[in-house]
Amino acid sequence: MKTATFYSFCVLLVCGALAWAQEVTVTADVALMNNGKKSKAHGASNVVLWLTPMGSAPLSNLPPAHDSNRPRLVQRNKSFEPHVLVVPVGSVVEFPNRDPFFHNVFSLFEGKRFDLGLYEAGSTRDVVFDKPGISYIFCNIHSEMSAVVIALSTPYYGVSDRRGRVNIPHVPPGRYALRIWYEETLPEELNNLTREVAVSEGASSLGAMRLPTGIVKQDHQNMYGHDYPPPLPDSPSYERH
Numbered sequence: 001m002k003t004a005t006f007y008s009f010c011v012l013l014v015c016g017a018l019a020w021a022q023e024v025t026v027t028a029d030v031a032l033m034n035n036g037k038k039s040k041a042h043g044a045s046n047v048v049l050w051l052t053p054m055g056s057a058p059l060s061n062l063p064p065a066h067d068s069n070r071p072r073l074v075q076r077n078k079s080f081e082p083h084v085l086v087v088p089v090g091s092v093v094e095f096p097n098r099d100p101f102f103h104n105v106f107s108l109f110e111g112k113r114f115d116l117g118l119y120e121a122g123s124t125r126d127v128v129f130d131k132p133g134i135s136y137i138f139c140n141i142h143s144e145m146s147a148v149v150i151a152l153s154t155p156y157y158g159v160s161d162r163r164g165r166v167n168i169p170h171v172p173p174g175r176y177a178l179r180i181w182y183e184e185t186l187p188e189e190l191n192n193l194t195r196e197v198a199v200s201e202g203a204s205s206l207g208a209m210r211l212p213t214g215i216v217k218q219d220h221q222n223m224y225g226h227d228y229p230p231p232l233p234d235s236p237s238y239e240r241h
Contacts, residue, residue: 023170028206030164032213043162046084050157051176080147089153096124104140106223111135143228173200184213
């Protein structure tokens with residue numbers, strides 16, 4: 001019995017090692033286009049690509065992140081860092097205030113809806129992103145602050161760097177649905193880019209992708225649906241009225 005158990009363990013170990021060895025890093029190169037020409041106004045960062053397994057494609061069971069490795073959207077210099085954050089569904093995201101004055105972070109648009117209330121410098125609030133979706137994040141005090149949190153039900157995703165390069169690590173061979181998101185591309189145009197792709201050790205590149213851009217960012221309202229009032233002095237003594 002012990003010999004059979006040991007043999008079964010060895011088979012599982014070898015199969016696991018082979019499956020790990022087969023995993024590949026999927027790559028892609030993104031170019032942002034404006035009126036049919038490559039945009040040179042800024043880099044091609046913050047384009048999100050993700051792969052959702054289809055049919056028999058495997059889905060890795062990733063261990064939950066340790067508390068010390070929780071994703072963060074840091075409030076610093078009246079901005080969120082990073083501007084785009086991608087997390088697995090169920091992640092707890094920290095919102096630390098590193099400015100010397102109050103913030104009031106909220107999201108009422110699609111994705112996860114929440115209001116963290118007014119909280120002071122040096123403190124942190126948490127949000128659980130418990131379902132897939134795209135959450136647009138703002139501050140109810142500072143209208144210039146914005147960020148995006150994308151919660152995904154797949155571990156296979158990547159965010160482009162300034163050159164438009166995307167790397168999606170540890171992808172097992174199989175067939176996947178490819179989805180793309182970019183803040184300045186219309187949703188219907190992004191939907192048109194959705195397609196089925198096959199990943200193998202010999203075919204791990206998604207090639208070059210051209211994303212039409214041109215969305216003009218409009219001023220958003222505060223969480224009460226009103227225009228922002230004139231800015232108040234930024235001070236640790238700022239209090240709720």
